[in-house]
Amino acid sequence: MRDVPVRPGSYWMEYGDDTARPRPPDGLDVDVAVIGAGIAGICTAWELARAGRTVALLEAHRVAAGVTGHTTAKLSALHGNVYQRLRSTRGAQGAALYARSQQDAIGHVVAVCQELGIDCDLERFPAFTYAETAKEAHTVEAEAEAAREAGLPASYVKETGLPFPVAGAVRVEDQALFHPRKYLYALVADLERRGGQVFEGTRIVGLREGEPCRLTTEDGRTVSARDVVVATHYPVFDRSLLFARLKPHRELVVAGVIPAGQDPLGMYLTPEGTTRSVRTAPYGEGQRLLIVTGEKFTPGAGRVGERYERLETWTTQRFPDVRLTHRWAAQDNEPTDGVPFVGALHPRARHSFVAAGFNSWGMASGVMSGKLLAARITGEKLPWTDLYDPVRLKPLKEAPSLMRFQAAAAGHFVGDRLPFVTGGGRASAIPPGGGAVLRSGARHVAVHRDEAGELHALSARCTHLGCLVRFNDAERTWECPCHGSRFGTGGEVLQGPAVHPLERVHDIEEDDDA
Structure with missing residues (x-):
């Protein structure tokens, strides 16, 4: 196996600042404590600060450096073949609310960029879910119909900007691409201007719910807050058995420079095989950075180096002029019914909330989560609040995925010990x-x-x-x-x-x- 001729590390992580943010003082007391400074946590904290709440944002490592710093950064409401599934599991109204909420998140990013003057390489492009085989093209065509019924500006096409033929594709207009850390660093700066406090190197290991709630850090400090948001990607406090309703997966990313004239002018995804996702980003005069994602696998599945090579080979075959420069990996969690869990942490929770299960679509869903959780904490209710409520449990709809997720976990727990x-x-x-x-x-x-x-x-x-x-x-x-x-x-x-x-x-x- 030849080495991938690229440097390890996310392209997005090359942007940032050297601001040293402290740990919180012992006994800190705020209106809201948000655990996790990825896109969901930052957006939630910022929305609440803008609403007049005192906020502490608590991050175990560095701001926007975890999953958010290793994303492909698509702001899209077209999420593979999700609308066919939603129409089946949540009905036509549920699919429509999902589409509205995701479109609203994209529009919100555009509006916030204008409001704060954020330069985050925001670009508007169509999104595509494509198929290369005739068999899969039928599924894609059905997805175009389901997405259209859900209210998206979707169409079924057989021509795209990709440099290779496709059998068919869903096309949704006016989606967006951006640089996530440029956007989120601007939100953090505005959060701090509004009096919000941001702490890094602060791992939360304990949560005692009550009025107020009390958090405990790994070095024994305490933070009190009327409301707590757990935005740690996978919930570190699981009081509604979300661990049984989430399945983790990793995906690999390779990136490289192509001439601007070879830009496929859109964001692309095929669910076939181990998935392939394609987008570009600005990268100097006359060039674009091609970003290709794929090789989905369960954490710990092994032979990751071979998976990188397969992804690199696919990329160089489809884009022969690419000069590879970066490689990294991302992780996310698939929810049992395809809809993220955003809302109360458990059925009896009154002041603790969670955002999780974005299933590789964390950019728009993270922004959506910030708006939804801020609204709940300030006493409002968005039209799609119930759709995302973690307390929902529809046994007949979720049972097949629930059993599959837990069978896999049980297999590892028992089988790996043989x-x-x-x-x-x-x-x-x-x-x-x-x-x-x-x-x-x-x-x-x-x-x-x-x-x-x-x-x-x-x-x-x-x-x-x-x-x-x-x-x-x-x-x-x-x-x-x-x-x-x-x-x-x-x-x-x-x-x-x-x-x-x-x-x-x-x-x-x-x-x-x-």
Whole structure:
């Protein structure tokens, strides 16, 4: 396998500032505490500050540096073949409300950019869901009809701006592309001008609901708030069993420079295979940055390097003049019925809220979540509030996905512990840069060998619910296949729902079984 000739790291992450934001003072008291400074958390905090609330935005790492910093940044209401599914599971009215809410979010970004004078490379383009095979073209044609019935400006076409033929495509007009961190940094700056407080390096590990609610950080500080919003991508506090209704997946991204004249002038997605998504962004005079996403897989599925190569090969075959420059990965969660969970954290919650399950469409859905949650907290109700309510549970509609999600998680929880899964080999067989789960007596140990040859050993039990982690060979991380938690090779939490690091193990030897 040849190396992908690109530097690892998200293109979006190259933009930012060096502002050092502190941890909160112990005993901080605000109207609303928002946990998570991705697009959903930032938009929620900003909307509430604009409504006159005192707000604390609490981020475990850095602002807009998690999933939001690794997106493909499409602002679109066309989400694959979602409208056929919604028409079946939520009815024609539900599909129409979904379309309205997503279109409203796009319009809101445009309006906010004008209001605050934000230069975030905002561009308006059509969005396409396309098929390359005649069989899939029938599905795409049906999606065009469903999207049109839901109120989108959708049509079925057989010609696109792609440099290869398609069998058919849904086309929805006047969608948008933008630079997410340029937009969100501007919102954070305005949030702080309005008196909002932003804290980084602040992992929240405890939530006591009440009046007020009380949050606890990993270093023992407390924050009190009348209302709390959990916007941590995958909920770190799960009191409505959302972990059973969300399935994590990762997707890879490669990006490279193409001549501006080869821009396909739109955003494209095919659900065929392991998906392919195409868009471009401004990149200097006479050039565009081509961004291609695909190779969807469950965290911990392995052979990530091979998946990158497949995505690179597809990109260079379809766009022969591309000069690849970047690669990165994104993660999201699929909800059981295809609709994000935005609203009350659990059935009895009065002052705790959640936003989760954006299923690879987090830009428009994150903006939508900010408006919806701010409205709920300030006593308003948007037309689509009930559509997204996490408390909803429609057993007949959700049962097939619910059973599929939990069967997969149970398979990992039980099957990964069988001897033949982790046996066969020794720590001495792990190459520099590699990792494996070893059996050391009755326990499972996650062992990584760094480039200098030193072994680093951790408990292989995810600190969320105890599933066994697996090694990602391309990103050199430990990943939980059950609920998507990710850890560095030193055990540190990179991505929740886990909030505690993997425990270090100190007695692994070269001849331990692997």
